[in-house]
Amino acid sequence: MKPISILLADDHTLVREGIRALVEKLPTVKVVGEAKDGREALRLVKGRKPDLILMDIAMPGLNGLEATARVSKEFPDVKVIILSMYANEEYVREAINAGAAGYLLKRSAAAELEHAITAVARGEKYFSPLVSAHITRDRDGHLSADRAWIERLTPRQREILQLIAERHSTKDIAGILNISVKTVETHRAQLMERLDIHDVPGLVRFAIRARLVSIEE
Numbered sequence: 001m002k003p004i005s006i007l008l009a010d011d012h013t014l015v016r017e018g019i020r021a022l023v024e025k026l027p028t029v030k031v032v033g034e035a036k037d038g039r040e041a042l043r044l045v046k047g048r049k050p051d052l053i054l055m056d057i058a059m060p061g062l063n064g065l066e067a068t069a070r071v072s073k074e075f076p077d078v079k080v081i082i083l084s085m086y087a088n089e090e091y092v093r094e095a096i097n098a099g100a101a102g103y104l105l106k107r108s109a110a111a112e113l114e115h116a117i118t119a120v121a122r123g124e125k126y127f128s129p130l131v132s133a134h135i136t137r138d139r140d141g142h143l144s145a146d147r148a149w150i151e152r153l154t155p156r157q158r159e160i161l162q163l164i165a166e167r168h169s170t171k172d173i174a175g176i177l178n179i180s181v182k183t184v185e186t187h188r189a190q191l192m193e194r195l196d197i198h199d200v201p202g203l204v205r206f207a208i209r210a211r212l213v214s215i216e217e
Helices: 013-023 038-048 064-074 089-098 110-121 129-135 145-152 155-165 170-177 181-195 200-209
Strands: 004-009 029-035 052-055 079-084 102-105
Touching (some): 004 013, 052 064, 155 181, 170 181, 181 200
């Protein structure tokens, strides 16, 4: 039987190592790569072609939800399980909307991780019992005002907003995204106009409130 090939995506090295140690004990699983952010995960998916990704949410550069949406669109055969510390209803809903096949809490037992991987590899869905109650609710339920605004932005606008909130300079953002400085400035101006926010600190505060970036670090 061919092993299930897995890519790990988490910005914390110790977390990745811990997950890898657990996963590699499973006889039907093979880890084919590790990524420290969503953008690196996308590059590795293209080259390593894993069956499944264990994806964190709060990662720098390109967060896990945005990366999941891109994987679902560009690599529809690759399944994603969100592996997160957040049991928040909005995150669960957004993960489903992004195309995640599963949502597992980091405090879950190793046996549940194995069950989730096996189920998703078979083409099923798997959600931790602690978050599964959110799935039965109306997906069009209430979002916070800030999250609702985030969903109205384009993927590129959300990407640039996250990089701004992570304190990258305009030049850095241009280099990361391989676009011109002028293009970054245009996107930033459009963000400010669309969100009715008139300075960079305001954009940073908005991104934090909307959970586009984490302040836990």
